[in-house]
Amino acid sequence: MAGRVTVNGVPTVTAQTEGNKVGVALATGSVAIEKQVTGDGADFAPTTFTGTLNCVSAGETLDPIPVTLTPGTTTTVDDLPYGAECTVVEDDAGQTDSTSTQVTVGTGTDPVPVITVTNEYDLAGLVILKNVDSTAVDQDGQPIAYGPFTVTVDCTFLGAPVYASGYSAANPMTADLSDGGTLELTGLPAGASCVVTETDAKGAETTTVTTTTTDGTTGPTAGDTTTVVLTPDAGTDPTNSVTLVNGFGVGSLHLVKVVQGPGAVDFGAGPFRMQVTCTLDDASGVRTTWDGVVVLGGNQPLDKTITDIAAGSVCDVSEPGAGGANTSVVSPEEVTVDSGQTVTVTATNTFLAGAIHVDKVREGPGADLYGAGPFTVALVCVQQVNGFPRIVSIPGGATRTLDQADGYQADYELLPADAVCAIRETNTGGATSAQLLDANGDPVGSVQVVAGDTVDVTAVNTFDLGSIKVTKVITGDGAATDGGGDFTVHLVCTAVRDGMTVPVPIPGGADRTLSRSTSLTTVYENLPTGATCQVTEPSTGGADAISITPNSGDDQVATVTVGDATEVEITVTNTFDPNPDTIARTGSDIWPLLLLGAGFVGLGMLLSRRPRRPRA
Template sequence: MTGVTQSGWRNRQQGRIAIACITLFAMVLSVFGVIVPARAADNPNIVISDLTLTRTNNQGTGDWPGKLTVGQHARLDFKWDASNADVKSGDSFTIDLGTYFENLEYPKTAPMTVTNNGEQIEIGSCDLTRTQVVCTFSDKVDELKAAGFAAFRGTGTARLRAVKATTSETADITTNNVVSVDLPETGGIGEAVGEKYRVYNFHKWAGALWSEKGMTWGIDFGTKYVGEKTGTTLDGSRQTIVMTDNLGEGMEFRAGDYLKDWVLYYRGTNGDATMQQTRLTDASGADATTAMGDFDLSVEVNGRTAKITATGPFKPDSNYQVTFPVTFSGGKVTRGVIYGNSATLHGTEVQVQDSRYFVESFSITVEMAAGFGGFDITKVVSGTGAASVPAGTEFTVDVSYELPAVASTYEDWTAPGMLSADGKTGTAQMKAVVGQKVPFNGTFPKGTKIALAEDPSTSTYTALGWSDPEFLIDGRATNTLTIGDQTSVAVTLTNTTAPQGTFAIKKFVSGADNVTSKQFTFDYECSDGQSGAVNVPGDGTAVTVDKSFPLGTTCSIVENADTAQVDGYTLSAPEPQTVTISNASTLIEASFTNSYTRDRGSFSVKKVVRGDYTATPGETFTVNYRCDDAEATSGSLSVPADGTAVSVDGLPTGTNCVIGEDADSAQRTGYALAVDYSATNLSIEKDTTQDVTVTNDYKRLVGGFSISKKVDGDGASLAPVNFTFDYACVDAAGEETVSGTLQVTPGQIEGVEDVPTGTCEISERDATVNGAQLMTSWTVDGAAVDGDTATVNVTDGASVAVEATNTYTRDRG
C-alpha cells in the first residue's frame, strides 16, 4: 500500500472486453529482512514493453521534472501482453531493477487480476523483492482459457527508489527482450544532495508506515518562532519548550519500553546551507551526544494525548525536531482510513495538524485506445469509528454519462451499462472499495461528461452511519468530470462516519430603529475546511446554516461589516465567535448583538461686521435656527460681534437646518444693513462642524444741509462782506458725528453734504457792526425757528435749507 495526503495518481488504461492489469505502487516500510519467494518459470513469450521511468514526489501523487538523485523516487510504467504466449498456471514474467533502483515496498505480495464481465478475478500474484518484480499466473488462467478468455494483457506501475548514482542515460532494468530503460531528463542519477536549509516555524507532519503496524509522526519547530510566540528567550541558555500532541482515532502512542523511540533532533541554524539531522537525546534519557549541550526529552501520555517537554540550551534562530512512533489500533493499519494528528505549542494558541491515509499499493488500470479515456475512484473514510471500518468495505457508485456524439459513431466500442434511447446518454454502476483505487470497468470517448453519485446506504458495512459523500477531482469538490485522451481522471471519494451537527445564528440590534427586518450577512470558516455565508434578520430569528459538520468541528463566525452598516449610525460590531459542534441532536446557537450609535455632527455661526459701523466690545447679534430632525431642534444663538463662533452640537447626521439672523437685532440706527450668509441651509455630517459666517455690511445713512445768508435793515450797508457759521452734528445716540465752519456771502448758498443722519446745531459767529443794532432770525426749510441757533434733523438722502437773516438797524440820536 502507499500513503498519500491527496488523490492524484494517473494511470494508463486500455479497455476491451476484460483486460488483465497490474499496478505496483509501493511505500516505505521499516524492514530488516527480505524473504525471496521460490522462482517461477518465466514464459519468454510474454511481451514486456513500453517501459518508462518518471521522477515523482515522495508520496507518488505527482510527477516532478528534473533528473533523479540518490534517494529520490521514480515510477516505472510498463505494458505486458501474454495473449500470444499460451500462458498457463505457473508461468511468470520478471522485471529486474538492476543496479540503480530498488522497490519502495518489499517484500510484498500483491494479487494480479483481470476484469471479466465486470468482475475482478484473481489470476495470480506478483512478488516484490528488493530489486525484482516476479508475477506468476495461477491455475485460474487455465479455467479462463477453457471458458474462451484470451486477452491476458495490461499495464503495470511500480514505485522505485534510486539507490546509486550514475552518469549513464539509461538504467539496466531488464525483462523479456528489454535490456535498458531511459532515465528521466539527462545526466543520469546524481549523488544525494542534502535538504536545503529552511527556517522552521511550528509544523506537524505525517511520516511513513513501518511494518503495517504503525507510523511515524513528527513536530518541527524553530527557536525564533517559538521564542516569539511563548515569550521565551532561546539564546543558548537552558530553557524548556512544552508541546501537546493529540492523536486522532485509530492510533495509540508507544510509550513505556518504547520511550527510546521518542527522539529530539537538531536540524541546523539559520545560515547553514543544508539541514542537519543530529540526534540529541530520547525520552528514555539516553543522550546521543552532549557536544551541543545537555538536552532532555520527557513524555507524559494520557490516552491519545501526550505532553512532550524538551529542555536544553536551544540555540537561537535554529531548527529542532521531535519524532515519535504510534501503532494502529488493532495492530494493523486500516486502509482507506484518514489518520489525523494535531500539536499545540503550550502557552500559545498555535496549533498545527496533518493527516494521511494509506491505500492498497496494487490497483487495476484499464488500457485505453487513442481517443478514449477513463476514471478511477479511491475510497477513503474518516470520522468517529472510521478506524473500525474493515478494509475492502464497498460502496456502490452510480455513473451517468453523456457522450460527445451518438455511440454508433465510435467503431468497435460498446457503451458501458445502459445506453439511453437517444444514443448519447446512459448510466452504469461501479464499486468503490475502502483503501483501494478502483478504475471504472470500461472506457469512454474523449470529451464524455461524467456525473458521479453515491448512496451511502449501499455500504457493505452498516455498523456506522454515513454522512453525504464528498467527491474530490483535481483538488475541487465536485462530482463531475470530463474524459481525456488515454488518461484516467483520479477521483477521491470520502465518506465520513462521524455524526454531524450544525449551528444557527441569531441577530439582535440596539440603538437604531427600523432595522429588525434588515438582512445581516455572516461568514463562517470551519476546521473541517467548510465555509460559507448566511443571511440573518435583525429580529432575533435563528437561521440555521445549510451545512453539517462532524462533531468536534470548530467554526469561526464573523459578521460582514458591509452588510451591518446603517446609514446615519456608527456600528459597535460584535466580536467574532467560535462555536464547537458538540451534539448531533442539539442545534448550537451563536447570538450576536449590533449596538448602533447615532452619528452626529454640529454647526457653528460666527459674525463679521464690516462697513461704516464699528461694534462695541461685548456687542452681540441674534441668529435663529430651525432643524428637521425628529426632535425639531430649534433655537437662537447670541453671536458675538468679534467673530467668536457659537456652535450647536449633537445633531443627527442628515439633519437639515435653516439659519437666519434676527432682523431687529441686526439693525443699527442710522445705518443701512446688508446681510450675507455663507450658507443658510445646512446638512449635518458625521463628526463634522458646518461653519456658517453671517456678515453684516453697514452703510451710514447721510443727508445734508445748506445755509444761505440774507442781510436786511437800514444799516445793511454796514454789514460785513462774509459771515461765519459753525455747525456741530450728533447721531441718534448723541455721539458727535461731524462739525465745521462755513463762510457764507449774502445772497449765496453754502452747503454741507454726507452728514450722518441725526441732528446738527448751526450758529452764527458774532456779526455786529458799529453804528447799528443786529437782530438775527432763522428759518429751516422755510419755517421760522426761535433762538440764536438753528437745529436741523438730517435724514437719509435729504438736504435741509437753513436761512439766516441779519437785520441791521442804524443807531439814531
C-alpha cells in the first residue's frame, strides 16, 4: 500500500508496504544519516551527495527513498516501518571507496539509529615519459638529439577541470620534454580522467603511446594522444604513467673511390681522405649530424659505407687532398640521406704520368779508349700529396745502367705528372768530368714531369788525356865505355773509377827500351787524365847507380799524376863508375898485379915440398 515518509521534515510519498503493527496501529520510527568524507583527496569531493535509503521490512524490499547528503549535516528520515533494516546506497561521486552502515528502525520511544555513509577520496599521480627511438649517431657514435617535444595534460573530475599540485588554469599542465625526459604530476584526484597529448612530434616518422595504471598496461598504440583514468597512488608512488615514443629513421652514405689514368696502378693506391659533413634541418632545429674524415685506400678498402645517418640529413662530400692525383671529381657533391635508403657518392681520381729519357754522350780524346762505361744514373722524385711532399717510388727502380748493350740510354716511364725530379750520375765510368744537360744544353738542376710527355736529359762525360815523357841520362866516369847498353823503363798507372782504384792499360806497352843506339827518350801517350803513374827501371844497363825524378822519397820510383793535355816529364839517370881494365892500361894501380904474382910463387913452393912415393 502506498505510504508516506518524512525526510528532514519533508513528506515523501512511497509505495511502502505495511510494516509491523503494535496493537491496531502501524508502528513507525526514524533513522538518521550522517555523511563523512575522508582521504588525502577529500578536497576534491563534492559538497553534496545523492543516493537512496534502501530498507527491507518484514521480508519485503521497500521502494528506495531518495536522499541528499551533506557532510556535517544529519539527514533524518521519519515514518519508516518499525523493524525495517535500512542502509544507504550512494550515487557515484568520484569516490575511491564508499561504505554505509546498516540500522534497524525502532519505535518513537527508541533512540534514533544513525546510518554513517563514508566516502574516501585518494590522490593520484601521473608520470609522462618521453623516449626517442632512433639509431642515428654522429661520427663519434653519439646519438642525434631530437626535440624537445611539447606535451599537454588536461584532467577533469566530476565534470570539472582539475590540476596537479603547482598548476592552475593560468599555469596549465604542459612541458617540453627531450629524449629521456619526464613530467611528474602529483596531487590529482584518483578517478580523474586525463587526456595526454603530444602537440609537436618534431616530424617524427612514428609516434606511439603506452598507458600503465594499476588496472594494467595498454599499448603501445599508434597515435599522439591517450586518455587515462587515474588510479590511486601506492603510498607516495604514482601508479599511472604514459610513455610517448617518437621514432626517427636513418639512412646510409656509400663512398666509392675510383682511380684511373696511366699512373693509377703505380701511384693510385691512396690513402685518400674524404671529408663528409651532414646537416639536418628539421623541426628540432639545425644541427650537424655527421662531420669527419673517411679514409679510403691505402691499407683500407676503396669504398666504405657510413650507416645510421639521421634521415633527412644533407651531406656535403669533398676531397681536400687528391692523394697525389692530378684531378679529383666528387659526384654528386651534395646528397640527401633518406630513411631506409643508401645514397652513393663517387670520387674519381685521375693519375697522369710522364717520362724522363736519359742519353749518354761520351766525348773527349780519351772517349774511345776509356769511355766504354758502364755508367749509372739515379733518379729521385718528390710529389706533393695532400699538401705534403712525398718521395716517389720510381717504377722499375731509381738506378739505371747506361752501357753499350742498351745503347747508352735509359727511360724512366710512368712517373707521376708534376713531380719534381733530380737526376745524378752515380758512376761516371772514370770520366774526367761529367754533367747533365737539358734539351737546350743548359745544366740540369731539377726537372718537372710533364703529363703525357717525355723530358730529355743528356749525361755528358768527357774523357781527357795526358802523356808522360821519360828521358834517359847516362853519366859517370865509366859512361863512355860502359853506358852503351840497353835500358828498360816500366810504367804502371791506376785510376779511380766510380770510387774504386783500377789498373790502366798502357797504350803502346808498359815496357820501353832506351839506348844510345836508338833513343834515350820515350813518350807514354793517351793516358787518362788524373791517373796516378809510377816509372821504374827494371833493366839498368849495368849502371852502378840509378836515380829517377821526380819521386816521393824513393829515388828508384817516380810517382806522377797525368795532366790534362799536358806532358809530364820524368828523368832516369844512370851512373857508371870507371872500369878496372881501363885503369891497368893507364898504370894507375899495380898493387893488384903484385899481389897476384906473390900468390903464384907461394903455390910453387908448396908443390916442391910434396913427399916422393917410395920406389918398388
